[in-house]
Amino acid sequence: MISKTKIEISNEKIVEIFENAGINGAEKIEPLGEGEYNAVFSVTVGEKEYALKIAPLPNQPVLTYEKDIMRSEIFWYKTMKEKTDISIPKIYYKDFSRTIIPCDYFIMEKIDGKTLDKATLSEEEKKFVKQELPVMLSKLHEIKSEKFGYIQNELYDDWYRALKSIFQNLVNDCERSGHKTKRGMRALYFIEKNRTILENVKGTMINYDLWKVNIICKRENGKLKLYLIDPERSFYGDPIFDFICLDFMTEFS
Numbered sequence: 001m002i003s004k005t006k007i008e009i010s011n012e013k014i015v016e017i018f019e020n021a022g023i024n025g026a027e028k029i030e031p032l033g034e035g036e037y038n039a040v041f042s043v044t045v046g047e048k049e050y051a052l053k054i055a056p057l058p059n060q061p062v063l064t065y066e067k068d069i070m071r072s073e074i075f076w077y078k079t080m081k082e083k084t085d086i087s088i089p090k091i092y093y094k095d096f097s098r099t100i101i102p103c104d105y106f107i108m109e110k111i112d113g114k115t116l117d118k119a120t121l122s123e124e125e126k127k128f129v130k131q132e133l134p135v136m137l138s139k140l141h142e143i144k145s146e147k148f149g150y151i152q153n154e155l156y157d158d159w160y161r162a163l164k165s166i167f168q169n170l171v172n173d174c175e176r177s178g179h180k181t182k183r184g185m186r187a188l189y190f191i192e193k194n195r196t197i198l199e200n201v202k203g204t205m206i207n208y209d210l211w212k213v214n215i216i217c218k219r220e221n222g223k224l225k226l227y228l229i230d231p232e233r234s235f236y237g238d239p240i241f242d243f244i245c246l247d248f249m250t251e252f253s
């Protein structure tokens with residue numbers, strides 16, 4: 001797949017980015033990950049490996065909820081670190097000034113493991129993963145909120161207004177690209193029809209992107225450990241969204 005949002009950047013500029021962060025001697029720079037939105041690189045400094053993540057250019061056409069989404073990602077990493085014991089990478093440096101390059105970026109720990117789609121697991125480990133992922137989501141759902149929606153857009157006082165805004169933005173995004181979405185309009189109809197129910201939903205952190213490439217498997221002392229990465233598409237809302245996502249995005253083939 002050819003990405004329409006990933007920035008093209010030279011190795012020399014990546015070295016400069018690391019020097020700006022006070023990390024000298026960057027070498028062995030390679031593309032990293034399967035995502036098609038951000039540009040991600042593996043960068044080796046001495047014997048240590050880092051991951052550099054660079055957002056699209058600010059003027060790049062993206063969906064409404066994707067605007068400034070990298071700043072959202074840093075927020076969710078920080079929130080998970082403070083409020084859960086879920087294993088996540090360390091964030092070493094972030095720069096949203098857009099001076100070194102015209103994009104947001106951050107440098108984080110590169111986990112020495114395999115994403116779930118590429119990991120070779122025993123039957124016992126596969127069973128562990130199936131049990132652990134719902135536990136992981138349950139921990140995220142312990143992060144409560146009185147507000148709803150994407151923090152990079154607008155937060156609302158109830159789930160009805162937030163959900164309506166999310167779908168209305170998607171419908172508007174489609175129209176701006178010259179398309180109509182019958183499913184989007186149908187979703188708005190049912191949101192309005194079920195307003196009373198939606199207004200009474202309790203708000204929690206929703207990941208909604210828990211698929212195989214966002215779970216890193218690492219063995220520590222002979223035991224499998226799971227790391228959660230790329231939480232930028234998270235929002236505050238109804239936890240049922242996560243379990244729907246879990247059902248069709250993480251099954252073993």
